[in-house]
Each structure stands twice: as structure tokens, then as C-alpha cells.
Amino acid sequence: MPSKDWTVLDFEKPIAELDEQIAQIRRLTQEQGIDRSEEIAALERDRDRAIEEIFSKLTPWDRVLLARHPKRPYTLDYVRVIFDDYVELHGDRLYGDDHAMVGGIATLENRHVVFVGQQKGRDLKERQYRNFGMAKPDGYRKALRLMKLAEKFRRPVITFVDTPAADCSVDAEARGISESIARNMMDMSILGTPIISVILGEGGSGGAIGIAVADRVLMMENAIYSVIPPEGCAAILWRDPSKYKEMAAALRITSADALELGVVDEVIKEPLGGAHRSPEAAAQSVKSAILRHLEELEKIPIQKLVDARYKKFRSMGVFEDISKKKPHKEELSEPEAQEDQCEA
Amino acid sequence: MPSKDWTVLDFEKPIAELDEQIAQIRRLTQEQGIDRSEEIAALERDRDRAIEEIFSKLTPWDRVLLARHPKRPYTLDYVRVIFDDYVELHGDRLYGDDHAMVGGIATLENRHVVFVGQQKGRDLKERQYRNFGMAKPDGYRKALRLMKLAEKFRRPVITFVDTPAADCSVDAEARGISESIARNMMDMSILGTPIISVILGEGGSGGAIGIAVADRVLMMENAIYSVIPPEGCAAILWRDPSKYKEMAAALRITSADALELGVVDEVIKEPLGGAHRSPEAAAQSVKSAILRHLEELEKIPIQKLVDARYKKFRSMGVFEDISKKKPHKEELSEPEAQEDQCEA
């Protein structure tokens, strides 16, 4: 992992240098047959301390970079570790097969589940094939078709979110990208089977929530979940795209923020230095979190589950109700503002 | 209506000549103020006798020509007479708005109904706009969307069939014309509201049945209902397109045939000489037939209605069950043919 590598973020450079030193010594060990394991162990300790040091000071913008890290494991990388017997199913039965949205049936330990998720591409060719993880209406409709199969056969749904945004090109608009996202949220809100969503990387706005109206929403430590990309928000709101770092902070898009704001149920810790440093371990953490939540959800009768899902999303948002502070009048003419917050 | 008119069929020419004579005398009457009403009445009697004479000998192929008659009233011509307060609703909420399939909400006497039907075009421009009455998947999906609105609000569905066939172009195929027709038949078979279909003109194969899985299927006297156009069948089966007249007879596509084969419930008599000679009267006949059947259907509880609809289509077809003629054997090696027909 040489430090000139474009897949190394600026703040990762000290880590990459230590990695490189360790790798060199390992190579020498092999070539020369000299035992230098103590030296390696010391360097590894240094490196891990460096990671901890660096990661304790990450800014929200650094989290954005991690969520979009070119080496970050993508949806199908997780699928390979978490599920067995994955049978990918294609198509929306209406128009096409969207390669930015994948899904199918699989087993998870003893369970049969339906899986759907956004898929980004690793190299340029695959990125284009996957439309950079930006699904069109066909993708959302494929996802809904598969979720309805899950409901028909009473199997839980697992969704993996990793998208910069839904596609907003002319043809996505022409086939109703708004309708497809709205319909998914509506139908997921009453789907008669447990749903768990995991935000793996980028939780990009409507593109993300279109498959994330779930009983449990889990979020990777270094994932982001945002109503708009910070760059876009800076450009629109402050008409100054260079302010994206400030905007990343203002929008509160990190996993800690989402947990605090009540938008996700749990943050899944990533391996030291981020999921890309140990994709297998990251996937195992996701797997055990899913299994733990599934066990809870399976005990709840379906109608109760669906009602709880409604209440969960119903209660999101922060506002104040000044009519509760004094006797209600039919016609409030000039409401008095009161400043204490109340959560609905 | 001069007899050189391309909108006059060959066998209609004697009628058209009498019409022309009557019209001339009427013009003279107006111009010259001479009362020639007796002469007119006599000619009209002659003409009506001629029509009766001609129509008593119509061949199946003549019925095909009548069903496709360029002056035949089309779906929206009926709608204008039969319904009030028609609000056309557009679009399948998925891809597009198909102009070959129209529909909306309307009132029919005291009732609120949903209407859908295929629409042909009268002149070349409108024909192209209506794609010659050949709907694409978008049309079938729009129809289903509207029928589901009817089910949601417990209103009956009236469908008008008039199509040479469903569209089979590359883009219809690409968007799943087969799927859309199959889905409509499936969902109509369990739709929780009364359905009445009227075959107005051409009942063209899958294109027709895609909106005609109804509790009552009514058929205009001079309409046709066929698994394939006679010309196509002659070309495919006999490799001789010139045999279309024989094929029209062999396929048994007239309203009398359909009634006898148990495929339609009632034949609606057309005005003397065909619906195009008096579109208003034709529409009034359709209206009273619909009302009569609606009154019957409204008395049936929905579940019974849906079960009866299933049984109705379930029982269509003619075959023989030789296992019923002798004790059943698990492994029949060489079945003996028996020639008497039995209806399932």
C-alpha cells in the first residue's frame, strides 16, 4: 500500500507508511529467512496507535471520505461473507434490470431471507455498469418486487444501502424516479415481514430511504446518512461549493449524529482503521448484528411489528407544539414562540 | 352516402344507392317545397327490406368487415352517449400514457363507475395517435391501475373492447406486453368489484381478453371475437392468405358463434344495417344492457361474485375425459379414444 496510491486518503498516509514498512520487513524475512517478528510486532503496535490517534480526531468530512473510500467493501463484498446460497434475481417485470440495485434470495445461518441493496463498481468499467450505485426507477421497482416475494413467503428482508443518490437523469425522471421511491417507502411501511436495513457506505438521500424503511436501521461506523451531499448543499444554500467541509459538519451526517437524532437504531463498529482494512471482519460484525436483531424481530407478531415500524418513523423529527403549552384556541391569530424543544 | 365512397362496403352498395335516392328526394323537397313524403316512405321501406335481405345472408367474413367498418362507432362514441361526467384519467404511473387505451371515472345513471376501453382513430392522424387501437403494455397497465381504483372504492368496472390485437412491436415486447396481458387477466379474475365487458367491434385475441375477464361479457351483433385474425390464420395455418374468407368461417368468430361456444353471455342487437347506421341507438342498447346486468351483479356479495367469475372462465373449453368412462388406472398406457364431446 504505497503512500502515492490514490486509494489512500490524506489522513491515512501515516498509516500507509507504517503498513509499507511492515510489509517490507515481512518481504525481507521471507527472502532472507531472518526472524524479525518482534520488530514487526512493535511496528504494528505503532501503527495501531497511529490509527487510533487519527481516528479519534476524524472530522465529519473525513467520514464522508471514508464512506466513499475507493477500497471500501461494497454491497456484494458483504453478501459473499454474510449469506450462503445466494441466488440473484433480476428485473422489475416492467421495464428492465437495473445493475445499480441487486437482490435475490439467500440463506443466513438457518434462515431464508430476501436481500436487496445498491451496488457500486470497483473499476471504471464496473462503475459505469453499476451506474455508480445510482439506481433508476427500475431498480427501486425490482427491490419492491423482491420485498413482496419476501412478504408472500414470510421471509425477512435485509437491505444494504450504499448510494450517492438515486439517478436523476432524464430517463429516470421519465420513468418516475419520484414515484418509485415514494411507492417503496409506502409499501415498505406496511410490508408484512421483518425488515433490517444496513447503511454500509453512502446513505444518499431519497436514494437511500427508498430501501431503508425498516424495523431496524443499522449504520456502519464510518458510513454517512444525509439529505443531500455536503458539496451540493454548500453550492445551493451558501452558493459556495468550497464550503463542503463546514457543510458536512452542519448537516450532521455521521453515524454518531444519526444515532443521536434517532434515525438509526445501532451503529456497527468497524475494524480498526475502517471497514476497508478488514472487509471480512466488517462483514462478520454486520452479520452478527443482523442475526441479533432478526432474533428479536422474529418474536414479534407481524401486526405488532408493522405498527411498531410505523411508530418508529412517525416519531422522527423535532419541533415544538405551542398549543400544548396553553389552552387550545380554535383560531390562534399570532402564535407566541417558545424555545424549548420537544420531540414528537 | 354515394356508392363510390370507400366507407361503403360492397354488400352495402344497394343500401347506399337507396339512401342516396332518399336523400336526393329530401333535398328536392326542401328546395322545391313539394311534399314527396309518401314516395320517401316507400323508398325507406324498400331500403329496410333490402337491408334485412342482405343482413340475413351475411357471411362470417362480412361480419369481419362490419366489425372493422370505417364508420363503425368507436369506444369514445359510445362513452359520450352512455356515461355522464366522464373524467378521463391518464397514465400507468410507470412509463407512459397509452392513447390506444382510454379510461376514467364516470357516472352511469345514478351509479359511479370506472370505464376503460380501447380506442381506434377515425382519420389517419388519429389512427396513428391511437396506434390503430393496439395498446402497448402501458395501456394494459393503465387499465389495471384504473380497475384497482374501482376495487378500492367499490365501484363497478365497464370495459369496451375494440382492438385488432395488442401491439407487438419491439418496444411493446421490451416492456413486457405478454406480462401486462397475463397480469391483467390474473388480477381481473380476483378483482373485488363487478366487471362488465362489451365487445364493440374487433375482439382481437390477447389484446381483447386482456381487458375482458368479466362477470358479464356482452358482444355487439356484428362484432367479432377471435384468437387470431382470419388473414393471419390463413397465412400461418394454410400458408395461403387468400383463404381468409374460409378461415373466417372456420374460426367461428361471429357473435352467434361466441354465444353458442359459451364465451359471451349476451349478444346486443344492433340497429338495422349495423351500429354505424345509427350510433346513438346502438349506444342506447349497450347502455340498457349494461344497466340490466349491473342491477343483477350488484345483488351478489363480492366473494360470491368473484367465485362465479372464476367458475365462468374455468368452465370454458371443450374436451373429453376418457378416465371418467371407465375405472381410473394410475398408468394408462395407450388411451382409447372416444368420440362424444363433453363440456367441462
Place this chain on the structure above:
Amino acid sequence: MSAAAWFKSRVGADRQAVRQSVDALPDGLWTKCPKCNEILFSKELEKNLRVCSKCGYHYRLTAWERIQITVDEGTFKEIEAGLVTVNPLNFPDYEAKIERDKLKTGLNDGMVVGLAEIGGHPVGLGVTDWFMGGSMGSVYGEKVARLFELATSRKLPVVMFTMSGGARMQEGILSLMQMAKTAAAVARHSKAHLPYIVVLTDPTTAGVHASFASLGDFIFAEPGALIGFAGARVAAQAGLIERPANFQTAEFQLEHGMIDRILPRREIKPTIIKVLDFCMGKEVTSDAE
């Protein structure tokens, strides 16, 4: 509040005045159409429901103006007027903007909900004003959800006029969640076999278009209204260059099967009444089941 009360109120009068200072020519009696430049007699424009009599341009309406031309006179009762916006993320400048738009509109936030009658049918009604770009934050979403819940419990149709630039960025992820919340509220109302009629007005985009605005049993739109997923500036960011001339208009959406009809403003109320008659009228097809 009632519409009449609003128009009589200080803010209502101010708002009318502000509008005239924008649209009107110096003498105040005449207004120039921003689309065709025709000089229109202001009183005639009001009578014509603020539609240009020459080119058909539909001016934007305030929430209260919309209510006034839509409901049976005197029937609107606002609900949930006490919900007010706070600044949950401590987002820079948010309070100041809210205060500015409160003064401008006389509203606590962009969504006004209430009970009313239309053509004699009791309905739940939602209308939007141009408050923070018509954007949906927590108060907006909460009002929509409460409207649908009240309508569900009282077995009422919902009629909704949308006008929005999308989710409100200043409330971050909480605004995104209003999409799920409103869609879920529509789901429960719909499962109760109750009708939901949407009228999309200029502009309806992004988070609102991609949630409750696209979920009507009946979806109508005003002519020429901007309607689409990507807000204009987001689309610009995404570098969308080649687009059809009518891209993201009501006409584009009709052509692509997403809306039922385009209705000139004068036809909206009569059409809503026909639809309500269809859905809620007494003549039913079967009392059995």
C-alpha cells in the same frame, strides 16, 4: 384560522401589498404578466384566480388564497397551527430565515392543514405556502402525518396541494425522514379505502415529489408547473444538459404516465368534486360482503 380572518389580518394585508409591489406596475392597478408581458388589470387577474387571461400563466398562490378558491365558503378550520419549527441541528442562520418567512407569510411553517368541505364533502385539506422554498422539515412532515391520521380516524378523504423545493436541508437527515413518515401515513389512510387527491402546483420537486405528492389515488397538476425529482439546482450540479424542452413540467409528467390530468385552475375544484362524488358518493355497487 379562517381564510377570511387571514385576509383581514395585518400579515394578510401586508402579503397582498408585498405581492403588488412585486408584480404590479407603479399605479398598482395594473400587473405585467411575467410570461407573456401582457399588462393585466389587477382586479381582473384576481377574478381570474390569478391566471393570465392572455397566455394562461398560473401565478403562484399563497396557502390562504388557495384555500379560499378551493373550499366551500367558510368551511375551513385550521388544525395543528401550534406546531412550530425549531433548529434541531443548530444549523447556521436557520432561525433567522424562519423568522423572516414567518413575517413574510404569517405562517409558522409552509404547510397549512385543516378540515374543510369541498362540494359538500368533508375532507382533510393540506396546502403549501412558499415558506423556506416550500421545503419540508419536521413541522411540515408532522402536519402532513397528523392530517392523514385524523382523516383516517374520521374516514375522510385527503386533498393536498403541493408546492415545494424538497426536503429542508437545515434539518438534515430529519427532513429526509419526513419522506418516510408522510409515505407511511398515506399507506394507512389508503388501506382504509379512503381517497387521496393530489394537485401538484408550481413547483413540486425533490423530497416532496418523491414522497406523499406521488402517492395520490388521483394526481392532477396545474399547467406548466415544474414537477420532478431533481430540484433545478441539484440537476444543474448533476450536469444534466441534454433535456427535452418540456423536461420536468406537468406536461412531461403527463406524457410519461405520472399524472392523471392537467387541470387549468378554474377546473380544479369542479374536478375534485367529481372525484369525491366518485369515491364517497352514496350510491354503492354492493352492500354485501
Place this chain on the structure above:
Amino acid sequence: MSAAAWFKSRVGADRQAVRQSVDALPDGLWTKCPKCNEILFSKELEKNLRVCSKCGYHYRLTAWERIQITVDEGTFKEIEAGLVTVNPLNFPDYEAKIERDKLKTGLNDGMVVGLAEIGGHPVGLGVTDWFMGGSMGSVYGEKVARLFELATSRKLPVVMFTMSGGARMQEGILSLMQMAKTAAAVARHSKAHLPYIVVLTDPTTAGVHASFASLGDFIFAEPGALIGFAGARVAAQAGLIERPANFQTAEFQLEHGMIDRILPRREIKPTIIKVLDFCMGKEVTSDAE
């Protein structure tokens, strides 16, 4: 009848012989692939489930061959074998053609239905033979409907292999009605939360494709299979000239979202078993409700 019995029967043996006289080279030991012209050792071809080992060309199978490679050995029990075709319209030449195809196939009509086990899962199974072009008339449709009804009453999945030129013209409008009849039978099976798996094989077109063949919860297809609405000759009649190279193939349908996967013949049975495990496996998500 069981598959073994058919292969041992006179007709079964004849059919095998006929096939060899068509495909095989004079010595009978070798067969020439119609697609790539490779000379294949006939026994190897059989072992390879009649798929060309060089180019992957999938030969058409008889109904009994399909049953043999699909079900758990010895588990297939045919039902409704007593349904035979008559000539309801007195259509010219129909009886003669039926008799010809009866002799050719040893079947009463093209659709063979029965009960079987696949991967230990009891299922209702339908397979089609090339009888009157695989066309659907009254017997064909009736057998499909009875299969779905039996499966619904016994709570069994249905697995269906389709191969058809469409509705049978010789039974006229009655054939068209089989589309509605089979679709309605699928509806009731589906409402009972039972799975329906379709495998489209070469060719599946017209009336069969536009009815029960397109209604599976899971729809698979063999590589290169012709699949579409308009039969080739109908399409020719309609003057379709400009078409993509893969028009109406399994690959075209996959690209356009109409099928779940293309499965080489060897993967069909294992995939069906995985799907049956998914739908019918004992581990359920919730015993509540």
C-alpha cells in the same frame, strides 16, 4: 405413466429412434450440432442433458425427458392423463393432425401434468411436449387449471416448464379463453401464498407467454430460448423488420426485466431446489400473526 415406463414403451422407443434419424449421422453413434455443426458422440450428448458441449446449444426435450432430468427418481405420477382433445369447431384437418401428433409423441395432448418430488419437496409439475406446435387448446388449458387447483388444495408449489407456439388456432376462441382460465387458476394458487416457478424453454410465445408463463413468482429461462408475445410468423405478418439481434430471446427478456435468471440446463434443478427451500423450507420468520 412414469418416465421409465414411457422410455420402455413402444412410442418412447420410436420417439428416440425418430430423433436419432433427425439429429444423428448415419452410423447413429454421432450427432451433428445444428448450431455449431460440431460432431457430438450421441451418448455424451445424452449425458450432457442434450446440451452441445461445444457451443452450449440446448436441444429441445420431450416432456418425458424433461420429467426424467427434473424430478427425484421415480416420484412422478401423471394426473389427468384421460383428458383428450376433440374438435369443437369442426375445424378442417384438426383430427388428422391430432392423430399424427398422438402417434409421434405418445401423448393425448401437449401438456403433461402430475405430482412429483424435487429435492424432496412435493410439487405439482407441468411440462410441455411439441404437440401441435406446443399449442394451448382446451385440454392443455384444462390440465394447467386442474394442476393449479390440485396444488392449491394440497398446498403444493407448482413448477412449470413451458414450450409453446401459442393458443391453438383450431379451437378458435376457446383457445383464447384458456389464457384467462389458466391466469385465473394461478391467481387463486398465488393468493394461498404458494410458490409458482416457471422455466421458459425454447420456444415460449404468444398465448402461453401472455398467460400463465409470465405469472411465476420466479421465472427462469434456458439460454437462447425464443421467448415473446408475437409468434415468429405473426411478427412477420405485422411487418416487424427492425429488431435488435437478440430480439425475443431469453437474453432479451432478461435485459428487459422480464425474467429472473437464465439457467443452463444443468443448473435448473439445483436452482429450483434452492427456490423451493426458500419458499417451503421449515425455518419461518415468525410463527405469530
